[in-house]
Amino acid sequence: MxxxxxxxxxxAAHAVEGxxxxxxxxxxxxxxxxxxxxSGPLAFEGFERMGATRPFDPAxxxxxADHFAPAPNVQAAGAIRMTxxxxxxxxxxxxxxxxxxGIEHTLLSELGMVGHGGIVFGADSHTCTAGAFNALGIGxxxxxxxxxxxxxxxxxxxxxxxxxxxxxxPGPYVxxxxxxxxxxxxIGSDGAADAxxxxxxxxxxxxSMDARMAVANMAVExxxxxxxxxxxxxxxxxxxxxxxxxxxPVMADPEARYRARIAIDLGALSPLVAKPPxxxxxxxxxxxxxxxxxxxxIGNCANGTITDLRQAAEVLRGRxxxxxxxxxxxxxxxxxxxxxxxxxxxxMLAAAGAAVSTPTCGACFGGHMxxxxxxxxxxxxxxxxxxxxxxxxxxxVFLANAWVAAxxxxxxxxxxxxxxxxxxxxx
Amino acid sequence: xxxxxxGRVHRFGDEVNTDVILPGRYLxxxxxxxxxxxxxxxxxxxxxxxxQPGDILAVGRNFGxxxxxxxxxxxxxxxxxxxxxxxxxxxxxxxxxxNLGLPVLICPEAALALREGEPAEIDLASATVRQGGAEWxxxxxxxxxxxxxxxxxxxxxxxxxxAA
Numbered sequence: 001m002x003x004x005x006x007x008x009x010x011x012a013a014h015a016v017e018g019x020x021x022x023x024x025x026x027x028x029x030x031x032x033x034x035x036x037x038x039s040g041p042l043a044f045e046g047f048e049r050m051g052a053t054r055p056f057d058p059a060x061x062x063x064x065a066d067h068f069a070p071a072p073n074v075q076a077a078g079a080i081r082m083t084x085x086x087x088x089x090x091x092x093x094x095x096x097x098x099x100x101x102g103i104e105h106t107l108l109s110e111l112g113m114v115g116h117g118g119i120v121f122g123a124d125s126h127t128c129t130a131g132a133f134n135a136l137g138i139g140x141x142x143x144x145x146x147x148x149x150x151x152x153x154x155x156x157x158x159x160x161x162x163x164x165x166x167x168x169x170p171g172p173y174v175x176x177x178x179x180x181x182x183x184x185x186x187i188g189s190d191g192a193a194d195a196x197x198x199x200x201x202x203x204x205x206x207x208s209m210d211a212r213m214a215v216a217n218m219a220v221e222x223x224x225x226x227x228x229x230x231x232x233x234x235x236x237x238x239x240x241x242x243x244x245x246x247x248x249p250v251m252a253d254p255e256a257r258y259r260a261r262i263a264i265d266l267g268a269l270s271p272l273v274a275k276p277p278x279x280x281x282x283x284x285x286x287x288x289x290x291x292x293x294x295x296x297x298i299g300n301c302a303n304g305t306i307t308d309l310r311q312a313a314e315v316l317r318g319r320x321x322x323x324x325x326x327x328x329x330x331x332x333x334x335x336x337x338x339x340x341x342x343x344x345x346x347x348m349l350a351a352a353g354a355a356v357s358t359p360t361c362g363a364c365f366g367g368h369m370x371x372x373x374x375x376x377x378x379x380x381x382x383x384x385x386x387x388x389x390x391x392x393x394x395x396x397v398f399l400a401n402a403w404v405a406a407x408x409x410x411x412x413x414x415x416x417x418x419x420x421x422x423x424x425x426x427x
Numbered sequence: 428x429x430x431x432x433x434g435r436v437h438r439f440g441d442e443v444n445t446d447v448i449l450p451g452r453y454l455x456x457x458x459x460x461x462x463x464x465x466x467x468x469x470x471x472x473x474x475x476x477x478x479q480p481g482d483i484l485a486v487g488r489n490f491g492x493x494x495x496x497x498x499x500x501x502x503x504x505x506x507x508x509x510x511x512x513x514x515x516x517x518x519x520x521x522x523x524x525x526n527l528g529l530p531v532l533i534c535p536e537a538a539l540a541l542r543e544g545e546p547a548e549i550d551l552a553s554a555t556v557r558q559g560g561a562e563w564x565x566x567x568x569x570x571x572x573x574x575x576x577x578x579x580x581x582x583x584x585x586x587x588x589x590a591a
Contacts, residue, residue, distance in 0.1 A: 025571060038454045042497055045457070050585040068455050075455035125495040125519060141497040141523035147585045155571050189442060190489040190515065223489060225518055278442065365494065366451035384493060386446045388469040393447075 003253025005161040006228045007196040010136050010250055014119050016153065022160040022257070029153045030060075030121040030138075032113050036104050036361075037065040037076070039123030039142045040083045046146030056152030058092045062111065064104040065097040067361040072368040102333025102359035105129035105137070105217065105301040110335055112243035116231045117250045121148050126301050126383065128224065131216035132209060133238070134231030134249050136196075139220060159196045159225040160259040162187075163252075166203025168267030173417050175311065175401035176207060176214030177303060177381065181272040182264060183215075184222045185282035192224035195259055198252065200230040203266045209238045210307035214401075217302030218383045221279040273414060274399040276385040285404055288414040294376040296321075296409040297390070298402050299330025299357070300364045303381035306336050306343075308402035312354075313345045315406035318423045321353030322412030328370040330357045354409075366390045372397075379408040431550040434481040434509050436558070438543045441487035443470065445520060448491070448499040462498055463505035480507040483549065485541035487513070490531075491520025500524050510549045512556055512565070514538045525572050526581035532556060534565035551576065 004012070004021075011020035016027040033056075035043055040063055047055075055061055063083050068076030080097065087095035094111065101107055105126050114120055118135035120127055123145040130137030140154070148154050164183060183197070197219045199212075207215070212229050219227035229235070231249025240246060273288050275281035298304070298312050309331060321327045329349050331337035337359060340346050346356050355370075362369035364382040372378055372391030378398070380390065385397040398414065407417040447469030449462060456462055467474035484490075484503070490513045491499065500523045503511075511524065514535040524531045530551055537556040540563070541547055547558040554565040568576070578584035 025569065039495065039497070041457055042501075046582050049582045051589050052585075073455065079455055079457075123495060125493065139495045139519055141495050141500070141519055141526065143497060143526040143581050144522055147581055150585055150589065157569075189492060190517075193489070193515065194518065220493075223492065223517065365454070366446070367454065368452075371452065384444075384446065386444045386493060388450055389446050391452075393450075393469050 002257055003255035005256045006198050006250050006252045007136065007159060007161050007226065010117050010119060011158055013117060020158045022158050024158045025155060026158055027153050027155050028119065030119045030148065032060050032062060032120045033145060033148050034062045034104055034108060034120055034122035034127060035145055036067050036124055037069060037079045037083050038067040039145065040086065041079045042142035043123055043146040043149065044082060044086045046143045047149050050146060050150050052150035055090050055149045058090050061092050061149065062094040062108060063087050063092060064101055064107060066101065066103045067365065068367055069360055070098045070358065098358050100334055103301045103304065103361055106304065106332035109133065110242055110333060115239040115244040116235065116247040121145060121154060125220045126217055128219045128227050129213055129217040129302055131219060131227035132212035132229055134229055134235050136226050136228055138226045159194055161196045161198045162192055162260045162262060163258045164197055164199045164262045164264060165201040166199060166264050166266060167201055168203055168265045169206040170266045170269060173271050173403045174269045175403065176211030177401035178269050178272050179264065179266065180215040180218040181274050181282040181399065182269055183262065184218065184280045185272065186262065187222055189221060189278055189280045190223035192219065192222040195224055197222065197224045197227035199227065204230055205232060206266055208307060209234055210305040213302045213305065218279060221383055271401060271404050271416065273404060274385055276396040276398065277387045279383065279385060279399060285414060285416045288398065291398065291414040292377060293325060293379050293408050293413060295326045295328065295370060295372060295378040296405050297328045297363055297370060297378055297380040297382060298405050299332065299362065300382040301332060303402060304330050304332030304336065306339050308381060309340045309345050311402040312406040313348045315403055315410065315417055316352040317348055319352055319410045321409045325409055325412050327354040327409040328357060328363065329354045330362055331359055333359050363390050379405045379414060381405050431548050432481060432509050433546055433548045434483045435479060436483050436485050436541045436543055436545055436547050437478065438541065439484065439486045442489050442492060443486055444493035445491055445496050445499040446493055449496060449502045454496060454498055459501050459505035462502040466502035466506040475506050478507045481509040482507055483547050484508055484511045485538050486511060487538065488515050490516045492517040495519045497523045500527050500529055504529050512538045512541060525575050528576065528580040530576055532565035534563050537563035537565065
């Protein structure tokens with residue numbers, strides 16, 4: 001028998017058929033099913049119309065009000081209410097909203113429910129963020145997840161894998177964001193279609209768990225079905241920290257077959273900025289130097305981590321947001337928000353002129369909390385820069401890491417953080 | 428999915444993502460008639476006014492990429508779209524469309540050749556696309572996809588399974 005990829009091994013362990021080879025169609029039982037206030041209500045309606053009366057396992061369902069939360073209008077309030085009521089009716093304890101929750105994918109990583117070898121089915125394309133934890137996060141739409149709620153399983157085609165071999169260590173101002181922008185720049189926005197991106201090699205150790213989340217989060221922007229990192233001491237430590245049972249990382253067999261291999265030397269990367277209208281539009285920061293910005297947005301499901309907030313604060317400490325520029329900072333979860341408060345980061349950012357928000361998906365998807373007017377330009381640590389993504393169809397979004405985004409807020413234009421004028425020595 | 432369907436063709440290019448099909452600011456809406464009004468608003472605000480029930484989309488590469496929002500499919504269906512012929516389609520969008528009974532045929536030759544505004548015919552049973560005298564054979568639909576479409580959608584398929 002040929003060797004197996006990480007993806008094949010994890011799917012096989014969850015498949016009703018007991019096996020999973022690339023190209024096969026199998027029926028998979030997830031460990032966790034995840035829905036939000038946008039995808040959830042459509043799924044709950046589908047669940048009812050299916051004639052289902054009870055979800056497969058209330059303890060393994062996580063419902064998060066994060067997209068239009070806190071509710072900006074009456075329709076959104078109704079959607080959150082419907083989500084809360086579904087949780088109450090079916091005894092689902094894992095219901096989260098502003099005050100105890102955060103953005104679903106970051107929040108899920110704090111619940112101790114996803115670790116090595118796990119599978120999450122989420123009604124959100126960025127469910128692939130779970131790949132950071134040596135787990136498979138697989139995105140679906142609402143009706144598929146209505147079926148998953150009812151049956152505890154879904155059919156899927158086992159993807160081939162693309163191996164991304166990481167070596168070296170990232171240099172100054174190079175973050176997880178730059179790793180994935182480089183991958184997407186190279187293979188294009190459908191370069192990983194029908195495939196799983198598997199990240200491995202000695203360079204994995206040089207990426208923090210937050211950096212791995214930033215990478216995994218945007219696998220779908222390369223068209224990937226899902227993605228997964230090799231596990232190691234860091235992923236095991238994070239699992240233990242959040243109370244998940246200790247499990248052994250799932251690694252690929254040496255003779256596993258890949259559709260393609262991509263080699264990335266982290267030490268050779270420079271900070272990238274993805275030009276609109278595609279996440280595949282990555283170019284070196286210098287190529288866009290002088291691009292004027294109206295708004296800078298630091299947040300979202302993979303780049304509102306404590307790591308991102310520390311990077312932003314590092315640039316903004318002792319500096320000010322440029323006149324005429326708005327800086328919106330959105331910690332991804334309540335836990336991260338409180339940690340940032342305890343570390344003094346929120347005050348430091350606010351003192352520099354940032355508007356610091358409660359956790360929400362907010363303006364990342366053009367929902368609320370800072371959407372763009374016609375003709376406006378944003379630099380954002382988010383994952384999509386499609387036409388009109390953050391507001392008016394005639395606004396534009398450049399994607400970058402938190403250091404680069406913070407530097408743009410200070411300069412009022414895209415600039416390498418290294419080029420900001422040096423601060424005077426503290427008195 | 429027995430009788431062939433006929434509709435006029437509306438063409439779009441590559442990388443038409445779900446954000447332009449149904450912009451995020453409308454995601455608190457759920458009713459088909461409410462979503463219909465905003466269908467393709469991010470790309471072509473006049474689209475809804477031109478579509479007739481049963482019309483066909485001919486689209487480029489990676490159609491429906493991006494957000495998993497099923498609202499995009501609800502909006503296309505409510506606007507009247509009866510089938511999609513694509514060079515390629517993003518996985519989540521493809522599943523969402525099939526789950527709501529909107530067939531997506533993968534056929535690069537047809538997707539690129541179909542003429543705007545003219546009627547075309549789709550025969551799902553044989554995965555065939557026709558326009559004028561031309562005929563193209565699309566990728567065959569998978570077994571599960573055929574079963575879902577035959578049931579009229581995933582809700583009906585699961586409903587039957589739960590009742591059995």
